Amino acid sequence: MTSRRDFLATLGAALGATSLAGCARNLQAASTRRSLERVGIQLYTVRSVLAKDFEGTIATIAGIGYKEVEFANYFGRTPAQVRAVLQANGLTSPATHIEFPKDEDAWQRTLDNAKEIGHEWVVIPWLDAAMRKTPDDWKRVADRYNRLGMLARTAGLRFAYHNHAFELARFPDGSTGLDTLLARTDRELVDFEMDIYWVVKGEADPMDFITRYPGRFSLM
Numbered sequence: 001m002t003s004r005r006d007f008l009a010t011l012g013a014a015l016g017a018t019s020l021a022g023c024a025r026n027l028q029a030a031s032t033r034r035s036l037e038r039v040g041i042q043l044y045t046v047r048s049v050l051a052k053d054f055e056g057t058i059a060t061i062a063g064i065g066y067k068e069v070e071f072a073n074y075f076g077r078t079p080a081q082v083r084a085v086l087q088a089n090g091l092t093s094p095a096t097h098i099e100f101p102k103d104e105d106a107w108q109r110t111l112d113n114a115k116e117i118g119h120e121w122v123v124i125p126w127l128d129a130a131m132r133k134t135p136d137d138w139k140r141v142a143d144r145y146n147r148l149g150m151l152a153r154t155a156g157l158r159f160a161y162h163n164h165a166f167e168l169a170r171f172p173d174g175s176t177g178l179d180t181l182l183a184r185t186d187r188e189l190v191d192f193e194m195d196i197y198w199v200v201k202g203e204a205d206p207m208d209f210i211t212r213y214p215g216r217f218s219l220m
Contacts, residue, residue: 040068044097051075055085062089072097072125079116086118095121095193095219097162100128107148111155121219122152123193125162132166138177142184149189160191160219168202182213193219 041061043050050057054075061069069091074082086093096119101107114122124145131137145161152159167178182192194217199206210217 038068039066040070040094041066042070042072042097044070044072047073058085058091059089062091067091069093070095070097070123071119079113082117093117093119095119095123095160097123097125100124100126100131101148104151107151108155111152111157114157115155119157121158121160121191121193123160123162123219124148125193126164127166129166132177135171135173135175135180138175138180139184141177142181145181145190146186149186153189158191158218159189160193162193162219163195164198165202168199168204178209182209182216187216191218192216196220 043061046057046061050073054077058069067090069086071082071093077085082093096114096117098110098114101110110122127141131141145159149159161181163178167181168176170176181190192213194206194209196206199209
């Protein structure tokens with residue numbers, strides 16, 4: 001088992017961190033409502049201890065009181081093993097972070113695994129710099145995301161994109177990658193997971209995006 005001291009040291013920065021599916025809708029529901037009903041933890045935050053003791057770390061997280069987790073790596077476990085450890089600890093995992101697929105066969109394997117584990121969303125959290133040099137690059141990414149979202153919907157899942165700060169850099173024409181993705185993707189096929197820290201780091205206002213693009217941020 002991971003020591004309590006090591007675990008809490010790693011976890012400290014994550015307390016109150018990842019609020020998962022539905023929290024954006026809570027924010028939009030009423031100006032007088034300021035609480036989130038569903039709060040989870042992004043397991044990337046505890047990746048070092050998770051790599052050393054996968055089952056023990058998941059059990060410790062459940063013991064703290066979390067009910068939801070978001071994966072970023074399965075550390076060699078099969079979908080059946082991941083599902084089993086979630087069930088054993090009374091946890092659900094609405095979403096998982098996965099790599100940009102090299103082709104549609106790879107994407108289909110990702111979708112199959114996600115469905116077996118019990119995820120609702122498959123989330124791409126990163127784009128290599130070579131894929132996002134120009135405004136036209138972002139348009140191509142948006143078109144690709146529409147295709148990935150359609151395949152996800154066919155599989156009974158949802159697709160989402162998780163931002164960092166580079167999506168908020170402005171091109172000479174005034175556009176940003178994030179605005180391009182939000183404007184060019186089909187809202188029926190592509191959701192977004194807002195990383196509030198990175199939006200602020202990119203010198204933008206999270207509430208501005210939520211207001212301008214209502215219903216697009218299904219996760220935070």
